[in-house]
Structures are given as structure tokens and as C-alpha cells.
Amino acid sequence: MLVGHQPKEFLLAVEALTVSFDGFKAVNDLSFYVDENEIRVIIGPNGAGKTTVLDLICGKTKATSGSIQFRGKELTRMKENEIVKTGVGRKFQNPSIYDDLTVFENLEISYPRGRSVFGALTFTRDAAVRDRVHEVAEMIFLKDRLNMSADLLSHGQKQWLEIGMLLIQDPDLLMLDEPVAGMSVSERTKTAELLNRIIKNRSVLVIEHDMKFVEDIAHKVTVLHQGQILSEGTMEKVQNDPKVIEVYLGH
Amino acid sequence: MTDNRFFNRSELIGILVLAVFLVVVLPLTLDVFRLNLVAKYLTYAFVALGLVVCWGYGGILSLGQGVFFGLGGYCMAMFLKLEASSVENTKIQSTPGIPDFMDWNQITSLPLFWKPFHSLTFTIAAIILVPGIFALIIGTAMFKRRVGGTYFAIITQAVAAILTILIVGQQGYTGGINGMTDLRTLKGWDIRPDHAKVVLYFFEVGCLFVCIMIAQFVRHSKLGRILVAMREKEDRVRFSGYSVANFKIFAFCIAAVFAAIGGAMFALNVGFMSPSFVGIVPSIEMVIYTAVGGRLSILGAIYGTLLVNFAKTSLSETFPELWLFGLGGLFIAVVLAFPNGLAGIWGDYVQPRIDRLISSRKPKPEGWTDSSVADGAPAE
Numbered sequence: 001m002l003v004g005h006q007p008k009e010f011l012l013a014v015e016a017l018t019v020s021f022d023g024f025k026a027v028n029d030l031s032f033y034v035d036e037n038e039i040r041v042i043i044g045p046n047g048a049g050k051t052t053v054l055d056l057i058c059g060k061t062k063a064t065s066g067s068i069q070f071r072g073k074e075l076t077r078m079k080e081n082e083i084v085k086t087g088v089g090r091k092f093q094n095p096s097i098y099d100d101l102t103v104f105e106n107l108e109i110s111y112p113r114g115r116s117v118f119g120a121l122t123f124t125r126d127a128a129v130r131d132r133v134h135e136v137a138e139m140i141f142l143k144d145r146l147n148m149s150a151d152l153l154s155h156g157q158k159q160w161l162e163i164g165m166l167l168i169q170d171p172d173l174l175m176l177d178e179p180v181a182g183m184s185v186s187e188r189t190k191t192a193e194l195l196n197r198i199i200k201n202r203s204v205l206v207i208e209h210d211m212k213f214v215e216d217i218a219h220k221v222t223v224l225h226q227g228q229i230l231s232e233g234t235m236e237k238v239q240n241d242p243k244v245i246e247v248y249l250g251h
Numbered sequence: 252m253t254d255n256r257f258f259n260r261s262e263l264i265g266i267l268v269l270a271v272f273l274v275v276v277l278p279l280t281l282d283v284f285r286l287n288l289v290a291k292y293l294t295y296a297f298v299a300l301g302l303v304v305c306w307g308y309g310g311i312l313s314l315g316q317g318v319f320f321g322l323g324g325y326c327m328a329m330f331l332k333l334e335a336s337s338v339e340n341t342k343i344q345s346t347p348g349i350p351d352f353m354d355w356n357q358i359t360s361l362p363l364f365w366k367p368f369h370s371l372t373f374t375i376a377a378i379i380l381v382p383g384i385f386a387l388i389i390g391t392a393m394f395k396r397r398v399g400g401t402y403f404a405i406i407t408q409a410v411a412a413i414l415t416i417l418i419v420g421q422q423g424y425t426g427g428i429n430g431m432t433d434l435r436t437l438k439g440w441d442i443r444p445d446h447a448k449v450v451l452y453f454f455e456v457g458c459l460f461v462c463i464m465i466a467q468f469v470r471h472s473k474l475g476r477i478l479v480a481m482r483e484k485e486d487r488v489r490f491s492g493y494s495v496a497n498f499k500i501f502a503f504c505i506a507a508v509f510a511a512i513g514g515a516m517f518a519l520n521v522g523f524m525s526p527s528f529v530g531i532v533p534s535i536e537m538v539i540y541t542a543v544g545g546r547l548s549i550l551g552a553i554y555g556t557l558l559v560n561f562a563k564t565s566l567s568e569t570f571p572e573l574w575l576f577g578l579g580g581l582f583i584a585v586v587l588a589f590p591n592g593l594a595g596i597w598g599d600y601v602q603p604r605i606d607r608l609i610s611s612r613k614p615k616p617e618g619w620t621d622s623s624v625a626d627g628a629p630a631e
Binding site for chain 2: 058060079080081084085089090092096097098099100101105106108109110112114115116117120121122123162165169
């Protein structure tokens, strides 16, 4: 029996999150909530703490205080690889791929099986793995480059490859740090198209500076400034917020 | 199909060539004295093989592999020494039945930790487990705390120095600076005469190939690719759901166990064990063998070890003072000019020529392209 308001289940609930580096609070008492299947974009001037927020969620940086709940699990106390196993995937700002391996091998390593030492020793490249790699490679426009060494890819292709590595991981929450930075116009269009296709059935947290791109994909925008939320809401609301115009969009 | 979980076609050829070289060519062309020298060199090849996995693939530079070589060697030597110290052999001592160096140091009964080494089964287990567990402890302490790179290398050096000091200092228990000498028999079989040396040589080569196969298996497994991935982008591997520390610990333990097997072979083939194979200098020399052979090449490391040691023997006979400078110079030259060592030179210059020669003579067989992509990992 439902009586009154049921508390809403958020996929990700960040509450009172604070991290201080030698007294400097990069993120200060930050709270925000991400729904299932929501695309949230975080914008803000340089040094606002955007990347730090992603670092905190994926466990790269430990929080000083506050909590990060993902599907009811507290992430601040977990190790990085455990956080990945609960369903959080992270793409780094600079394309972070394995140059010495082929595109196929890059994708294969991200396939979520055989992640223990023994599991990796006995891992076999069976049909399921091959099919999934081919399927993802097709999505990220690298189908005909599977046997190529990854360091021969262009910058944009490396970005796609890393997105592909996250896709194969199939996370419930996908975090992307400036996915279109340094891309050509045509690459950017293709990336937007790619992102629009892969965000189905998962939540996405994106950091981006490119306002045109943000407008295209965002359901909701959070503006960070000096480690705190300056404004939050739809793109339209945020764009017309005088505080936001003053510190960020006005420039 | 020659591609499997151990090797692809070109690697199979390489392994067969090495097998013919070690099993047929060397025993037929060298006298027993020289063959025994090769046996001694090959004990370092085990260490070099471990370094290929740990340093070459995993990027973990250990400058203390002598520690594990020494632990394996001392385990073997303790068993052999006990057998050589039977009451009958040592009746002139004030306490018969204990190793001679203990008697010289006024020790009157066999220390407790020596007693299990009466058993060969225990000794074989100890050769693997003692260094393995020691590496596990060091690896866990370091890698779980994210100590890596240069810091890790320095700590392994410190461990090598500590162990040497410990062995030298505890003369009554370890034989001190002289080590354990006068090893005679293995289960009653005399290891000193020429025919025994030949048998031991073949036994060692057999063990070496088992280790090569293990290294090949690791390399071709996904674990091998994760090691390479980790070497480049540790964070990416971590955020793909792997515990980077565990993989590093595994690579370090494998390298330790290989080194220990080499150490045990040293005690058997050379007939003694001393702290001069444990410390900093021998540990760095072992890294040089690997660098010269090619730190990314399993077979290259073995050729590198043989080559540097042959050079060492012949040059140090002629110019004893200059040899160490030569070794240092060789290391610098290899790192600067050929970072992938002999194997790199072979792969860049020799192999393409051979391929061209073969392909120009006969029409391209089907599936020919397999072997050219095969170098990094098995073709999918």
C-alpha cells in the first residue's frame, strides 16, 4: 500500500561530498542526484572541480567527508576495481588506451570476464567475446581496424576506442570526461551520434565545454563553481541564470 | 593448426631452434668442462626469463632477483650439504653429522630450520615455496600500497643487500662468505664426475624448457596482455575492473620462482652456493643479461644470457680489470641504441630479410599473413 510520497530511488546520490587537498577544498559540500537513464552534463569554469567529482565517484580520489551512494551501495569505502564491478565506468580526459596492443585486444581487456589473476590466465577468446568485440567495434567506427596497433589511430579514433572499451564493460553509469575535446567537426558530429546511441538504458555523467554539444545531449545540466553547485536544471534554465552568465557563460 | 595457448608458428620454430642448439649442437661441440660452463650460464637464463615476464611485460624492474636465485640455491645446497655431512664423512669433527662450517663455528647440534632439509621432497617444495612466499610478501607490501617504478627497484636492491649481510653475518648457520662448498651427492648419486655433469646439464635444459613453456603460456593468456596494458596505462586497467596490485604480485612471484629454480640448478651444476650470487652486483648483472637479449623476448633473454656470459668468461680471462667496464658499456650501448636488445635487432633487421628471401623463392602459401601479425599476440 502506497501512503503519501515514496522516496524516489536515485541511481547515484552524492551527498555533502567534500574533498580537501592540503586545506584547499576542491569539492565543497556538494550534493546532487542522478536518475536512472538520465544524461547529466557537468559544466563550469576551469578549476571548478568537475574532474575531481568524477575522480571521487570512481574511487581515484578519496573523499574527505560525505557520501556517494550508487544503487544503495556506498562507493567512498570501496576500491576502484570493486566500484567498476558495481557498474560504474569512467572515461578519462586524454584518451587512455593501450598503445602496444591491437584495437581488438584493447576492447577484449575491457570485456567483463576473467578479472581475477586466475580468471585472466584461463580466459579464452570464445565466440561470445569475439561477437561482442565486433559489435562494439562497429558502433565505434573501428570495425576494419581491429588488428591494427592502437597507437596508429588518430586522436578522435582513440577517443572512440576508449568509449568502446567502456561500452563493452556495459556500465549502468557511464562517466565521460570531455569526450569531444580536440575533435574535428565531423568527428564531433559522429561522437554525438555515437553517444546518443549508447546512452540507452544507462545513466551518463558527462563533463563538457562544448555548449553546442551539451545542448544536443543533456537532459539536465549542473554548473559547478569553486567546488559547489552554482545552478542546476534544464539547459534553458541554466543558460538564463544570471549567476551562471556571470561566472561562466558570459565570457 | 600450430597456434595454441603456448606459441604460434614463428615462436614454435624459435623454440625448436633453441632446443636443437642446447640439446644437440652444444653437447656435441663442447667438452664437458665447457658444457658445464654453459650449464652455469643457463642457471642465470632462468632469472632472465623471469625478468622478461616481470620487467619486460609487466614493467616491474626488480634489481634484487639475486635474492630469489640465492634462496633457491641455498635450499638446494642445504639438502646437498646435509647429505655430504653424514656422520661417517664428518667423523673428524668435534660434532660429527653436522655441516663442517657449523662445527668450525662451535655449533653443536643441527639448527631446527635445517632439519627438514634431510628430505628431498621438502627441499624441492622449499625451492619453489620459500622464494614464492617471500616474493608474495614483498609484492603485497609494495604493490598494495602502490609503490612502483624506481622506488620498487631501490627497495629490491635493499633487500638484496640485507640478505647478503644476513648470510655473511650468520656464518654458523649459512657458511658465511664462503658459502656452502664441498657438495657431493644427490640421494647417493655423485654429482661431481663428468658423466653426472652431462646428465645434470640435460636435466637443467629440460627444466628451462618447462619454464619457457610456462612463460609462453602466461604471455599468450589474457594475463600477459593485461601486464602489457598495465605497463602503459595502469589507471585504465584499474578502472576496467582489475586489481592492478594482484597482477603485479603474480608477475613478481613468477619471476621469483623462475630465479629460484635457476639458483637450485646452480647449486647442482656448479657444486656450491655463496652470497656472491645474492647481492646487488649479481642482481644487476642479471638485469643486463635480460636487457641485452631483449626484455620483451622470452628466447632473446636466454641468448642474451649465454652471449654475455661467454663474453664475460673469455674477456675476463684476458682482461680481468677491464671486464666490468665492458659490461657497463654494453648495458649503456644496448639501452641507448637497441632498447629491445638482440631480439629487437633480430625482429627489425634479420627476420624481415629472411621473410623476404623465403617469400621471393616460393609462391605465398595460404594463411601466410598469420605469422606477420602473430608477433604481439595470437592472431584472433
